[in-house]
Amino acid sequence: MIGWLTSTNHKQIGILYMMTTLFFFLIAGALALVIRQQLAVPHNGVVTAHAYNQVFTLHGTAMIFLVVAPFAFGLANYLVPLQIGAPDMAYPRLNALSVWLFILGGITIFLGVFAQGGAADTGWTAYAPLSTIIEGSGAGEDLWLVGVLLNSIASIMVAINLTATIFLFRCPGMTMWRMPIFTWEMLATALLILMAFPSLAAVICELLLERHYGAHFFNPSYGGDPILYEHLFWFFGHPEVYVMILPYFGIVAEIVAVFSRKPLFGYTGMVLSAFAIAGLSMGVWAHHMFTTGVIANGFFSGMSFLIAVPTGVKYWNWIGTMWKGNIAFRVPMLFCIGFLFNFLIGGVTGVMIASPPIDYHAEDSYFIVAHFHYTLGGGALFAAFAAVYFWFPKIAGFKLSERLGSLHFWLMTVGFNVAFLPQFVLGMEGMPRRVYTYGATGDLPWLNLLSTIGAWIMFFGVALFALNLLVSYFAREAAGDDPWGGYSLEWATTSPPPEFNFHALPPIRSERPVWDARQ
Amino acid sequence: MPVFDPASAQGNVLGGVWLIFIAGALFVAAFVYGLLIYALAKWRKRGEGIPPQFKTNTFWEITGVIIPLLMVGGLFAVTLLGEYRVDAVENKPYAVVDAGAFRWSWQFKYAGSGITVDGTPDSPPTLVLAVGKTTQIDLHSADVVHAFWIPAFLFKRDATPGYTQHFDVTPTRTGTFEGKCVEFCGLDHARMTFSVRVVSQAAYDRWVSSGGTAAL
Numbered sequence: 001m002i003g004w005l006t007s008t009n010h011k012q013i014g015i016l017y018m019m020t021t022l023f024f025f026l027i028a029g030a031l032a033l034v035i036r037q038q039l040a041v042p043h044n045g046v047v048t049a050h051a052y053n054q055v056f057t058l059h060g061t062a063m064i065f066l067v068v069a070p071f072a073f074g075l076a077n078y079l080v081p082l083q084i085g086a087p088d089m090a091y092p093r094l095n096a097l098s099v100w101l102f103i104l105g106g107i108t109i110f111l112g113v114f115a116q117g118g119a120a121d122t123g124w125t126a127y128a129p130l131s132t133i134i135e136g137s138g139a140g141e142d143l144w145l146v147g148v149l150l151n152s153i154a155s156i157m158v159a160i161n162l163t164a165t166i167f168l169f170r171c172p173g174m175t176m177w178r179m180p181i182f183t184w185e186m187l188a189t190a191l192l193i194l195m196a197f198p199s200l201a202a203v204i205c206e207l208l209l210e211r212h213y214g215a216h217f218f219n220p221s222y223g224g225d226p227i228l229y230e231h232l233f234w235f236f237g238h239p240e241v242y243v244m245i246l247p248y249f250g251i252v253a254e255i256v257a258v259f260s261r262k263p264l265f266g267y268t269g270m271v272l273s274a275f276a277i278a279g280l281s282m283g284v285w286a287h288h289m290f291t292t293g294v295i296a297n298g299f300f301s302g303m304s305f306l307i308a309v310p311t312g313v314k315y316w317n318w319i320g321t322m323w324k325g326n327i328a329f330r331v332p333m334l335f336c337i338g339f340l341f342n343f344l345i346g347g348v349t350g351v352m353i354a355s356p357p358i359d360y361h362a363e364d365s366y367f368i369v370a371h372f373h374y375t376l377g378g379g380a381l382f383a384a385f386a387a388v389y390f391w392f393p394k395i396a397g398f399k400l401s402e403r404l405g406s407l408h409f410w411l412m413t414v415g416f417n418v419a420f421l422p423q424f425v426l427g428m429e430g431m432p433r434r435v436y437t438y439g440a441t442g443d444l445p446w447l448n449l450l451s452t453i454g455a456w457i458m459f460f461g462v463a464l465f466a467l468n469l470l471v472s473y474f475a476r477e478a479a480g481d482d483p484w485g486g487y488s489l490e491w492a493t494t495s496p497p498p499e500f501n502f503h504a505l506p507p508i509r510s511e512r513p514v515w516d517a518r519q
Numbered sequence: 520m521p522v523f524d525p526a527s528a529q530g531n532v533l534g535g536v537w538l539i540f541i542a543g544a545l546f547v548a549a550f551v552y553g554l555l556i557y558a559l560a561k562w563r564k565r566g567e568g569i570p571p572q573f574k575t576n577t578f579w580e581i582t583g584v585i586i587p588l589l590m591v592g593g594l595f596a597v598t599l600l601g602e603y604r605v606d607a608v609e610n611k612p613y614a615v616v617d618a619g620a621f622r623w624s625w626q627f628k629y630a631g632s633g634i635t636v637d638g639t640p641d642s643p644p645t646l647v648l649a650v651g652k653t654t655q656i657d658l659h660s661a662d663v664v665h666a667f668w669i670p671a672f673l674f675k676r677d678a679t680p681g682y683t684q685h686f687d688v689t690p691t692r693t694g695t696f697e698g699k700c701v702e703f704c705g706l707d708h709a710r711m712t713f714s715v716r717v718v719s720q721a722a723y724d725r726w727v728s729s730g731g732t733a734a735l
Binding site for chain 1: 533537547552563564565567573580586588595601662663668670673674675676677697700702706708
């Protein structure tokens with residue numbers, strides 16, 4: 001116990017990160033069920049409007065800041081040093097500080113539940129002046145702000161650490177162009193965090209100053225400007241979207257290659273596309289503001305369209321990797337295939353809403369809700385499960401059950417699509433997001449009920465995952481060093497790896513040293 | 520479904536953009552799904568053989584950049600053409616309505632008529648428009664960011680404190696349509712609705728000259 005609290009070892013810190021995200025995932029998932037239960041039928045009364053607003057705020061905040069992004073940080077903490085043949089991260093104590101700030105930040109956000117007036121209820125975007133002059137005057141909003149501030153500082157620390165580790169700690173022979181694709185994607189992610197997250201930290205500080213110290217950054221009565229808030233927030237917020245997907249692109253690329261028994265197709269293109277996405281994503285933030293009427297819509301629309309090109313390159317290369325392969329449908333691969341099918345829907349609808357005339361109808365409707373759940377849920381979350389099934393044997397030393405795993409996959413796939421496909425139609429029919437109730441008009445009642453049924457199917461999927469962890473823990477089927485026929489250096493050491501990772505390294509002649517050593 | 524059956528002139532332009540994008544999305548999805556299903560079915564695991572270990576193919580990799588570039592280029596052109604037509608504001612609209620958003624309802628003031636309609640969450644106000652005539656909406660907010668959305672017109676605009684937004688709506692058929700606030704604005708956001716009543720020009724003129732008391 002004391003060992004975990006004081007550890008500076010990258011593997012223990014990575015596990016701490018991932019266990020914390022699992023904990024918050026279960027909470028945020030339960031909140032999602034409250035949302036779907038409330039919306040199952042028109043004029044429902046499962047929760048009050050005030051409670052509902054807190055529930056969706058905490059659901060979004062937790063999934064974004066405490067689950068999807070930090071799970072990738074945790075996995076990167078565990079894997080990046082292993083993949084580049086390093087004994088640890090570059091700054092182990094900074095690493096420990098970042099994980100504990102992250103955990104503290106998450107607890108701080110949720111402590112708002114016990115505050116007078118309840119937790120924050122202004123959505124994860126906390127638009128000013130809703131979050132400053134009128135609403136959210138309670139301590140819950142302040143706890144939310146402080147928690148998110150801690151989270152942003154922790155994220156910046158992770159990014160510094162990963163960047164330094166990747167540039168400085170590669171073992172002899174591990175040139176940049178031999179790094180595994182996950183490590184490359186994490187480098188792009190880390191650089192993106194360094195550019196985007198300071199804007200979040202700044203805007204949170206401005207909100208705190210405005211709420212408590214009489215500043216007027218966003219109050220038009222005193223010469224402030226609410227649009228300034230939207231710019232600062234989305235200058236962070238859109239790159240954040242890619243912080244939450246680039247690592248998962250890397251995971252999918254690694255797993256698809258291993259289970260196709262082929263090298264990653266278009267490795268150079270994959271690396272370049274990651275940096276193209278990261279670079280372009282710094283210039284698209286105002287596409288969240290197309291309906292404000294005060295934005296150069298054409299510019300931000302064009303930049304947003306361009307992101308489809310490097311993302312298309314990724315799809316092209318994933319398919320190229322499978323082409324003429326020998327594809328084994330093991331559970332990690334199943335989740336990657338699920339990712340490819342789901343994320344495509346998120347992608348094509350993403351191109352749609354890059355167009356302002358589409359946003360004039362879709363913006364802030366359930367169409368948007370469906371779109372980003374297809375990218376973050378059907379995309380990132382599926383890839384996260386793929387990563388869990390793929391690297392769990394390395395981390396724990398024993399395997400997860402394939403049978404329960406594939407059942408988990410099918411329930412998630414069916415549940416996810418039943419839950420979120422109807423939401424595109426709900427949005428197009430006129431249902432706004434962030435509403436606690438709706439009238440019995442058009443197709444709204446049955447589509448909402450369908451969506452709720454899908455959410456419950458996902459619940460059973462996640463329950464099977466928990467069962468799988470438990471059953472596999474007691475079965476303890478030894479994994480061996482390399483259960484899948486892996487490519488990168490983490491498969492060249494024991495499962496779990498020793499404290500400083502390697503006793504000896506194979507020669508590194510390509511981006512697949514462990515494959516090379518097997519031949 | 521308003522996307523396939525918009526009820527305003529601007530909505531017809533926007534609906535056209537929607538149709539092109541839906542067609543494009545379905546085409547890309549069908550193409551990529553086709554490739555995925557083909558690859559997964561044809562090269563599913565058969566024995567322990569080692570497949571060909573190719574890593575690159577310059578022709579196909581460049582093709583994979585150029586095709587999406589051309590597609591988004593086309594979609595960008597459609598976007599710009601559609602947007603300029605919808606954002607255009609007429610010099611001499613038939614009517615001008617000042618729409619004020621506040622927590623949690625709307626106030627509609629009809630310019631030159633003295634008619635003011637105030638709503639509450641329990642009794643949402645009605646916005647009256649003449650069919651086939653352009654009404655300019657001057658949109659503003661008294662407190663936080665709201666957004667004015669008429670789904671049947673496929674159009675919304677944010678009401679940001681400190682800004683007044685001008686846009687045109689030209690309904691193409693009579694009827695009653697829903698309007699709602701679509702930027703989260705706090706406790707009763709879900710109940711910040713209004714209805715849109717589109718009537719004949721004659722009925723509209725009668726209603727305005729009666730100071731908003733004549734039956735519609």
